Amino acid sequence: MKRTRPSAAKRKSYKDDSSDSDGEGDFRGSSDSDVPLARKKTADSKAKTNGSSKTNGTNGTSRTKAAPKYKEDSSSDSDAPLAKKAASKKTSTPTKTKVKTEPVSSSKSKQSTTTIKKRGKEDVDDKSKIKKVKKEEADDKSKVKKVKKEEDEDEDADAWWLNQKENEDESVKWTSLKHNGVYFPPEYVPHGVKMKYDGKPITLAPAVEEIAGFFGALLFTEHAENPTFQENFFKDFSKIAKAHKTSPEITSFKKCDFTPMYEYYQAEKEKRKNMTKEQKEAAKEEKLALDEMYGTCYLDGRKEKVGNYRIEPPGLFRGRGKHPKTGCLKLRVQPEQVSLNLSKDAPIPKAPAGHKWGAIVHDDTKTWLATWKENVNDSTKYVFLAAGSSLKGQSDLKKFETARALKKEIDWIRRGYMADLKDKKMFIRQRATAMYLIDRLALRAGNEKGEDEADTVGCCSLRFEHVTLEKPNIMHLDFLGKDSIRYQKTVEVDEQVFKNIRLFKREPAQEGDDLFDRLKTSELNKHLQNLMKGLTAKVFRTYNASFTFQDQLEKKTPKDGTIAEKLLAYNRANRDVAILCNHQRAVSKGHAGQIGKIEDKVRAYKYQRMKQKKMILSLEPKLKKKRPELLEPESDLEDDWIEEHEAQLMEKERERIKAKFEKDNLKRKENKEKPMPAGELKDLLKEVDVRAKELAKERKTGVVPPTRGATVEKCNAQILKLDERIAATRLTLTDKEENKQTALGTSKINYIDPRISAAWCEKHNVPLDKIFTKTLRDKFKWAMTVDADWEF
DNA sequence: GCTTGGACTTAGGAGGATTAGG
DNA sequence: CCTAATCCTCCTAAGTCCAAGC
Secondary structure (H helix, E strand, O other), X not given: XXXXXXXXXXXXXXOOHHHHHHHHHHOOOOOOOOOOHHHOOOOOOOOOOOHHHHOOOOOHHHHHHHOOOOOOHHHHOOOHHHHHHHHHOOOOOOOOOOOOOOOOOHHHHHHHHHHHHOOOOOOOOHHHHHHHHHHHHHHHHHHOOOOOOOOOHHXXXXXXXXXXXXXXXXXXXXXXXXXXXXXXXXXXXXXXXXOEEOOEEXXXXXXHHHHHHHHHHHOOOHHHHOHHHHHHHHHHHHHHHHHOOOOOOOOOHHHEEOHHHHHHHHHHHHHHHOOOHHHHHHHHHHHHHHHHHHOEEEEOOEEEEEOOOEOOOOEEOOOOOOOOOOOOEEOOOOHHHOEEEOOOOOOOOOOOOOOOOOEEEOOOOOOOOEEEEOOOOOOEEEEOEOOOOHHHHHHHHHHHHHHHXXXXXXXXXXXXXXXXXXXXXXXXXHHHHHHHHHHHHOOOOOOOOEOOOOOOOOHHHOEHHHEEEEOOOEEEEEEEOHHHOEEEEEEEOOHHHHHHHHXXXXXXXXXXXXXXXXXXXXXXXXXXXXXXXXXXXXXXXXXXHHHHHHHHHHHHOOOOOOHHHHHHHHHHHHHXXXXXXXXXXXXXXXXXXXXXXXXXHHHHHHHHHHHHHHHXXXXXXXXXXXXXXXXXXXXXXXXXXXXXHHHXXXXXXXXXXXXXXXXXXXXXXXXXOOOOOHHHHHHHHHHHHHHHHHHHHHHHHOOOOOOOOOOHHHHHHHHHHHHHHHHHHHHHHHHHHHHOOEOOHHHHHHOOOHHHHHHHHHHHOOOHHHOOOHHHHHHOHHHOOOOOOOOO
C-alpha cells in the first residue's frame, strides 16, 4: 500500500482544484485530517548524516512539538532557532541561491549564480523551438568525430556510436542475445561453531546456523545494534530455529550470544588476508574463469560484458536509514525463481544440477538477461549488461543529449514557470514552484513512497516540517532524501516562490501534510513532456550538473598551470557539482586524526619559521625596529607544543643516527672492514644531547644564535619557502575538510557529460587516465572521440 | 483515471588493491 | 620495506519513470 498523504481522500473534498480558480483564497480550515502517528518521523536519524550538522538541526520535530497547532503563517518566518541564520542573507539577485551548509561553501554559491544569470536575455518564439531541437540533435550526433584509430582497431566494429542509426525502433534492444545464465552462490558449508543461548552453547541445524552466522558476522556494526534490525532478524531467525526444533527453543533475542560466530568470521577474514601468493593467484584464476563463463555474453554477435551475473547470496536485508524491514532474512534464490532472457536461437544455459529455470523468455524489448523476485520487499532484481556495454552506453548518450536539448530550451522554460508562479490555479502554482526547486536546487522528483519503506522525500513529497521560511525570502530545507541522506541547505529564493510556499504552508498546516498537496510526479512529468520531448524532472539534475561542471571547469582551469593544478581545478569543479546534487559520504573514521596530523605539519613549519626569524635578529639586531614582524610570535605555537616537538625532533635524530650507524657497519662488514666501535655511536648521540640542551636554552632566552654560514638573505629565503609550504599545506587542509563528506564519484559517473571531460583533457593536455579509471574510460568510450572545442 | 509493479538509473558503503609516505 | 591512506570495484538498495492492469 502506498503511503498516501494522510488526507488524500479528504483533500478532494475541501481542496478541489475546480474551486480554486480564486487563487489563494481557497485554503480553508477543515482541520479534520488527523495525521497518523506513523508520520512522527524526524530528520535527525541516520548517524552518517553528519553529527556535526545535526546540532543545529532546525527541522520539524523540535519546533512542531512546541508550536501551536494552527499557527499564523508568519510565525514560521520568525521561528527563534532560525533567526541567527539571517546572517547568511545576501543582498543579491533574487535568483541567486546561496547555499549555506557546512563551513566552507563559497564556491558553490558562485556556481549557482552562473547557472542562473544567463537567463532572461533572449526572447524567443516558444513553440517553434521544439521542432528545431530535433534537427540540431541530429547535427550533434554527426559531429561526433570519427574515431582516431587507437588501440582499439579490431574493436572498430564495436564502435556503435559511429553508426548510430536514425529512426530505429527504440523499443527493440537487440536482435540476438546469447549468454550462459547466472552464477549461484555456493551452498552453505556448516562450520559447526556454536552460538550461546542463555549462556550455554547450543547446537544448530545448518540452516539455522547459517542465519545465526549472518547476524554474528555483523556484530558490533551499526546494523546489529539497530533495534529494528534486531527485531526483524530475530523474528525470522526464531521462526526457522523453531522449525528445526532447537533445544532449548530460542525465544529471546537477549539470551542469544553470537560472539563465537563473530569471532569465527573475524578469524576467517584474517585467514583470507594472510593467504599465500599461490592461494591468491588461484582465487584470481577462479574469478577470471567465472568472468569468462558468466561475465560475457553476445549481443547482436558482439562480445559484451555482463554486469552483476552473481545471484545475490542470502543474508540479512540491510535497508538504509529507518527502513522498517531492515534485518529481515533474505532467502537463498533458487533457479526455479530465475527467468532468463535470450534469443530464440540461443542455446539455453544448463540450470544447476537437479534444478530447472523458472522461465525462458525471448523479449527483445528488454535489456535484462535474468530476473528474479526478492522476498523481503517483493521487488524485482535483474542481471543487466555491464556499464561499458553498448546498450548502457547508448542510453547514457541519450540521457546527455536530452540534457543538452534542455540547455537550448531552458530560457523559455524558466520564464514559463516563473510566470506560472502567479497562476490563479493552485495546481499550476504548485507545479511551477516545484519546477523552480527542481531546477534551482537540483532536487529529485520525489515520488510517493509506501509505508514499509524508509521515510524519505524529494521535491513533490516534501512536507511542511521540511521547509521553514524566514523573511524576506530565505528558505531552510531540512529533510532526508534518497538513501536517507540529509539535505540541509539554506537558500535565497525568488520572492514569489517564497510567497507561494508560505501559502502552501497555510492551514491546515500540520506536520505530515504535503507541501505540494495537489501535485504528483506523474502530473509534473506529463507537463514537462509537453514542454520538451523527453523532459522529465531528473533531466534538470543532469542538465544543471553538466552545465555547472563545464562552466566551473572553464573558469577554474589555469591555462598555463601544471597538470596537477589543472587536476585540482577539475576536482573542484567536480566538487561543486557534487555539492549541488548533495552527494554525501560518511566522514571516514580517521578523518579527525588526519586533519590533526596536517595541522601539526603546519605547526612544524611555523616552528621553523620562528627559528629563522630569531636567527635573523641575532645576525642583525637592528632589524628589530625596521622589521617588527620578526618579533611577532607565530600563532598557534604553544610553549608546551614546542617543547614536545623538539623532543620529537631529537628522538627522530637519534633514530636516524642509529639506523645510519648500523647500515654503515653492515656495509663495512660486506667490504670486510672493521665495524665502527660502539663508542663512535655514543659520541654521535651525545651531540644530539648537546643540541637538545641548546634548544632548551633557546626556548628560555628566546635567542637563536645563527648556524654556521647563515646570513640574513639566506634566512629570508628560508622564510619565504616556509610561507609557501604553510600556504600549500593549509590548502590541502581546507581541501580535505571540504571533501570529507562530499562524494565526487556519483556525479562523475552519472551526471557529468563525459564529453566535457574528454574535450577538456584534449584541450589542456591532461592524460585521460588522470580523471577516469579504466572502468570509467570503458563506460565512456563513446564519449572519448570529441574535439577539444566540444561543448555541452 | 488510478494504482501497481516492471525496468532501468542513481546511490553510498564494504572491502580489496594500489599507491604514498615514513 | 612496511603501514596507512587512497583508489577502485563490487554490491545491492533506493530512486525515477512509464506502461500494464484494473
